[in-house]
Amino acid sequence: xxxxxxxxxxxxxxxxxxxxxxxxxxxxxxxxxxxxxxxxxxxxxxxxxxxxxxxxxxxxxxxxxxxxxxxxxxxxxxxxxxxxxxxxxxxxxxxxxxxxxxxxxxxxxxxxxxxxxxxxxxxxxxxxxxxxxxxxxxxxxxxxxxxxxxxxxxxxxxxxxxxxxxxxxxxxxxxxxxxxxxxxxxxxxxxxxxxxxxxxxxxxxxxxxxxxxxxxxxxxxxxxxxxx
Amino acid sequence: xxxxxxxxxxxxxxxxxxxxxxxxxxxxxxxxxxxxxxxxxxxxxxxxxxxxxxxxxxxxxxxxxxxxxxxxxxxxxxxxxxxxxxxxxxxxxxxxxxxxxxxxxxxxxxxxxxxxxxxxxxxxxxxxxxxxxxxxxxxxxxxxxxxxxxxxxxxxxxxxxxxxxxxxxxxxxxxxxxxxxxxxxxxxxxxxxxxxxxxxxxxxxxxxxxxxxxxxxxxxx
Numbered sequence: 001x002x003x004x005x006x007x008x009x010x011x012x013x014x015x016x017x018x019x020x021x022x023x024x025x026x027x028x029x030x031x032x033x034x035x036x037x038x039x040x041x042x043x044x045x046x047x048x049x050x051x052x053x054x055x056x057x058x059x060x061x062x063x064x065x066x067x068x069x070x071x072x073x074x075x076x077x078x079x080x081x082x083x084x085x086x087x088x089x090x091x092x093x094x095x096x097x098x099x100x101x102x103x104x105x106x107x108x109x110x111x112x113x114x115x116x117x118x119x120x121x122x123x124x125x126x127x128x129x130x131x132x133x134x135x136x137x138x139x140x141x142x143x144x145x146x147x148x149x150x151x152x153x154x155x156x157x158x159x160x161x162x163x164x165x166x167x168x169x170x171x172x173x174x175x176x177x178x179x180x181x182x183x184x185x186x187x188x189x190x191x192x193x194x195x196x197x198x199x200x201x202x203x204x205x206x207x208x209x210x211x212x213x214x215x216x217x218x219x220x221x222x223x224x225x226x227x228x
Numbered sequence: 229x230x231x232x233x234x235x236x237x238x239x240x241x242x243x244x245x246x247x248x249x250x251x252x253x254x255x256x257x258x259x260x261x262x263x264x265x266x267x268x269x270x271x272x273x274x275x276x277x278x279x280x281x282x283x284x285x286x287x288x289x290x291x292x293x294x295x296x297x298x299x300x301x302x303x304x305x306x307x308x309x310x311x312x313x314x315x316x317x318x319x320x321x322x323x324x325x326x327x328x329x330x331x332x333x334x335x336x337x338x339x340x341x342x343x344x345x346x347x348x349x350x351x352x353x354x355x356x357x358x359x360x361x362x363x364x365x366x367x368x369x370x371x372x373x374x375x376x377x378x379x380x381x382x383x384x385x386x387x388x389x390x391x392x393x394x395x396x397x398x399x400x401x402x403x404x405x406x407x408x409x410x411x412x413x414x415x416x417x418x419x420x421x422x423x424x425x426x427x428x429x430x431x432x433x434x435x436x437x438x439x440x441x442x443x444x445x446x447x448x449x
Contacts, residue, residue, distance in 0.1 A: 166269075167364060167365075168362070169268070169361055169365025169368040190368070194364075205368070
């Protein structure tokens with residue numbers, strides 16, 4: 001009899017918990033979806049279903065000429081974006097003291113470049129500093145060499161850099177490093193890669209953490225377009 | 229032994245009943261944490277840079293539009309006036325702000341936005357800033373970041389097509405609600421702001437109750 005009582009109590013508890021989960025799960029969101037059925041996408045910015053002809057990255061539709069700029073690379077040479085028409089340019093904004101996103105992105109570029117093999121000759125991987133105070137040309141040179149000496153590491157005077165950051169809508173915020181850290185300060189920054197096609201059009205945004213094979217897929221598509 | 233079993237079973241039922249009551253009765257309601265709002269640096273109507281997130285930011289209602297779209301701007305004006313009146317009446321004469329982000333950055337320079345601000349009679353209501361930036365920045369913030377649809381017109385004389393949305397962002401720069409501009413009435417807006425303000429003011433144990441409300445999706449219906 002008592003066993004039956006415990007079993008009943010246990011059953012009641014289980015039912016209550018199940019009911020809780022059921023009710024919790026079926027509670028509708030109070031947030032009405034915006035009209036037009038386009039929530040979550042932007043000017044065709046939604047990640048497409050990848051097929052042979054579609055991109056994994058967010059597309060900028062219609063594409064427009066990537067804002068041109070001239071900065072100085074790690075060897076002291078001028079780098080002008082428009083000089084690289086004919087190549088696909090992958091543009092990333094970061095800094096050499098970055099603890100996570102920047103080395104992760106450059107390591108990914110290295111793998112992507114190796115995988116692309118000869119095709120990578122027509123791809124420029126460009127790293128623009130968001131921390132010119134610490135990222136001297138020498139420091140950029142050493143940092144870029146850790147990944148691939150053929151990558152471009154760009155800096156310049158503050159006015160020129162600020163114009164580029166503004167043109168690409170790069171968010172930059174200097175913040176104090178956690179106590180005990182030796183880096184002094186950190187820089188919160190936009191962590192996406194801008195992909196410019198061979199005709200100089202800004203075509204894609206690649207988000208941080210996008211798998212290597214998807215990046216490679218998109219670059220290959222753009223390279224094929226450039227050849228057509 | 230049997231007594232302990234009885235107490236254990238009783239406790240189990242009490243906890244389960246409490247959770248059930250919490251999830252079904254929803255004594256505390258919250259707005260969902262939809263997604264982090266995009267960080268950005270744009271410029272306002274005076275040409276000064278505006279960055280978000282910023283410490284101590286108020287709850288912000290983001291509106292989107294193009295100055296060339298007269299009907300759309302009229303809708304923004306109506307919404308802004310009604311909303312700021314309703315919020316002021318509910319006691320939110322500060323702590324809430326509006327930001328209008330253009331989807332037409334080629335046309336909407338800071339000067340154009342300044343003139344639009346004058347037409348909206350901004351100084352009489354809650355703070356309203358007008359923001360613009362490079363086309364890439366606007367794509368990144370409005371499109372990719374806030375997920376608001378807009379499409380530049382093939383005819384450069386025409387404003388872009390866009391989704392006139394209102395997005396409510398809390399003081400931690402998290403998107404908490406999203407409505408069509410014509411869907412959000414003053415009563416719902418005040419309710420939402422009340423919920424956000426109460427949650428923001430929750431301290432200590434009540435903070436956990438709010439976290440529980442998020443866990444059990446205690447959203448207003």
